[in-house]
Amino acid sequence: MSITTASKSGTGDDAVSVVLEGRITAYTAAPIWKYAIDTLTRNPNRPVIVDASRLQYVDDVGIALLFDLIRRDRPVDAQVEIRELAPNLAALVRDYEPKDFAAATRGRRHIGILEQTGRATAQQIAYLKEIARFLRACVRALRQARTVNWGDVFDVATEAGANAVPIVLLMGFLMGVIIAFEVALVARQFGAVIFVVNGVGVAMLRELGALMTAIVLAGRTGAAFAAQIGTQKVNEELNAISTFGLDPVHFLVLPRLLGAILVVPLLTVLADVVGIFGGALVMATFDIGFLQFYNQLLGAVTATDFVLGIVKSAVFGLTIAAVGCHRGLTTGAGATSVGLSATSAVVTSIVLIVVIDGLFAVFTS
Amino acid sequence: MTHTQARSDNVAATADGVSPAISVRNLRMGYGARVLLDNASFDVRRSEILVILGGSGSGKSSLMKTIIGLYKPMAGDILIDGANIATAGMDEKAQTQRKLGVMYQSGALFGSLNVLENVRFPLDQFTDLALADKNLTARMLLHQVEMAYAESLMPAELSGGMLKRAGIARAMALGCDILLLDEPSAGLDPITAANLDRTILSLRRNLGFTFVVVTHELQSIFAIADRSIMLDPVSRSIIAAGKPADLRDHSADSRVRQFFNRQPDVGRQNTRS
Numbered sequence A: 001m002s003i004t005t006a007s008k009s010g011t012g013d014d015a016v017s018v019v020l021e022g023r024i025t026a027y028t029a030a031p032i033w034k035y036a037i038d039t040l041t042r043n044p045n046r047p048v049i050v051d052a053s054r055l056q057y058v059d060d061v062g063i064a065l066l067f068d069l070i071r072r073d074r075p076v077d078a079q080v081e082i083r084e085l086a087p088n089l090a091a092l093v094r095d096y097e098p099k100d101f102a103a104a105t106r107g108r109r110h111i112g113i114l115e116q117t118g119r120a121t122a123q124q125i126a127y128l129k130e131i132a133r134f135l136r137a138c139v140r141a142l143r144q145a146r147t148v149n150w151g152d153v154f155d156v157a158t159e160a161g162a163n164a165v166p167i168v169l170l171m172g173f174l175m176g177v178i179i180a181f182e183v184a185l186v187a188r189q190f191g192a193v194i195f196v197v198n199g200v201g202v203a204m205l206r207e208l209g210a211l212m213t214a215i216v217l218a219g220r221t222g223a224a225f226a227a228q229i230g231t232q233k234v235n236e237e238l239n240a241i242s243t244f245g246l247d248p249v250h251f252l253v254l255p256r257l258l259g260a261i262l263v264v265p266l267l268t269v270l271a272d273v274v275g276i277f278g279g280a281l282v283m284a285t286f287d288i289g290f291l292q293f294y295n296q297l298l299g300a301v302t303a304t305d306f307v308l309g310i311v312k313s314a315v316f317g318l319t320i321a322a323v324g325c326h327r328g329l330t331t332g333a334g335a336t337s338v339g340l341s342a343t344s345a346v347v348t349s350i351v352l353i354v355v356i357d358g359l360f361a362v363f364t365s
Numbered sequence B: 001m002t003h004t005q006a007r008s009d010n011v012a013a014t015a016d017g018v019s020p021a022i023s024v025r026n027l028r029m030g031y032g033a034r035v036l037l038d039n040a041s042f043d044v045r046r047s048e049i050l051v052i053l054g055g056s057g058s059g060k061s062s063l064m065k066t067i068i069g070l071y072k073p074m075a076g077d078i079l080i081d082g083a084n085i086a087t088a089g090m091d092e093k094a095q096t097q098r099k100l101g102v103m104y105q106s107g108a109l110f111g112s113l114n115v116l117e118n119v120r121f122p123l124d125q126f127t128d129l130a131l132a133d134k135n136l137t138a139r140m141l142l143h144q145v146e147m148a149y150a151e152s153l154m155p156a157e158l159s160g161g162m163l164k165r166a167g168i169a170r171a172m173a174l175g176c177d178i179l180l181l182d183e184p185s186a187g188l189d190p191i192t193a194a195n196l197d198r199t200i201l202s203l204r205r206n207l208g209f210t211f212v213v214v215t216h217e218l219q220s221i222f223a224i225a226d227r228s229i230m231l232d233p234v235s236r237s238i239i240a241a242g243k244p245a246d247l248r249d250h251s252a253d254s255r256v257r258q259f260f261n262r263q264p265d266v267g268r269q270n271t272r273s
């Protein structure tokens, strides 16, 4: 794999000669290719004679190199000629027409900022319309909830609910412990440790139980919904469902919506209970016994707090499932878009959960 | 440059023309407890086009994936250029696999890259070629499979036949001299399929490449195959090996003749005449 060039003297035509020898393969071609093309560009007005007689082995990259040498536009008296190329290789090089490869690579068209803004706006408007249409379809589907396949709902409830119990318990417990501990440290300075019970109770029941459960579920279940339905879309399973005359929303989305609406409140109850239990454990170390904790808690929280948390969690569940399914149904083509759908399902539903939580806070305080 | 080393050994073996490119010895393979092929032995000679035949579900794709080391055989040896891929460690296996150009039945293009980038991918990974040179090589390969016009499309935008053709171009990109193609011409129109056969023959004739091709297309089999082997899921063995024309005309096994003459099963044969 070496290359030599020498000006032929004596012939008078002042030709440059390039000798290719040895093996030209994907792994060895880089320096040879560079050298050969450099030689051509350095001698734009002299004929070039490529001696291929000593080539031993050439693969497709080598063929591309040979073709690259002869395809260039050069003056008539400065042509490149490959001599003594083995007939089998010559046959392969002849397969290609220089004009087929003349066009330069088209660069990406530059898009101005105005156009970008316009496109983004149009996209958002289209997305909002899309969401509205989807919500209508969901409502229509919910009205036919009686005809849903309860086996599917049960599967969803198992996967999204039962299998999520450990993580929800852990999160809820830690929430209770952390809040109780942090607040108690401050409250102790004011001799108000007993009121920490009120804080833990109200915070867990009204806010944190539902919120933390929903965020865990958004990451766990929302992403899963988007990925499952997205993969089905990519594999044309959705098309198959449609052509059987089935409604994908009824068939795929409804069980997930129902499943999520059912399990998120249940999980929230669990989170509430273990959170308060965690708080009670911490308070015990601050000399507030379980019985005292219990009595204080009964005075501090009302059934409304509990019910509010549960209602919220049902709305969160609906949001997570709807966003996840919608992202799945609107998945583009290819594996990459499944990943994008799953990511955006999580992000969108967490944002929506926080916004909805804020709205609840505004309208219920 | 360990690659270079491995490849020159490879070609030295080509020159002596004796050692087979792939040698399968007493192979048993399958999934879990289910054995698809037992005690199978065959060679793929240098610069030979070997066609693997067999009914749908007989294990052709599985055999191909076992040969290239994706599945571990239950028993037996698979020698590629003399290296046993069945027992090789991670590094040795990767070295061996790099000598193989593979087109999967579904194309297996990378969804996040366009067609040109897919074909260029192995060149990007394993060579120091300049971008323009890699692009030219990739475009020439795409030209071979008549996909030049589609170079900037994403895989999700391709038809089934286009996916396959792009997959073939990618399999050839590193200049691997052993190519394994799983149903390359299934789903292609007759003209494109015939052109593909011509490309395969030309690469074999002019560059001495070795091919293992899984195909059902009878015309393609007769056009390209030097030899063929036929898998049978019932007896879990290779029930025929030889030139397709010989098998069609002289095989003692009725299933083999049935396959080549495209005859339905016996129960329905009566209604034909």
Ligand SMILES: Nc1ncnc2c1ncn2[C@@H]1O[C@H](COP(=O)(O)OP(=O)(O)OP(=O)(O)O)[C@@H](O)[C@H]1O
Pocket: B031, B036, B054, B055, B056, B057, B058, B059, B060, B061, B062, B063, B105
């Ligand atoms: N990943 C897998 N796990 C378990 N069994 C499998 C797997 N892939 C294939 N099989 C089984 O192995 C058998 C052979 O499959 P394979 O894909 O190799 O068939 P094939 O001969 O390539 O068929 P076709 O011509 O339809 O492509 C089939 O019966 C299939 O059920």
Ligand SMILES: [Mg+2]
Pocket: B060, B061, B062, B105, B182
């Ligand atoms: Mg197959």
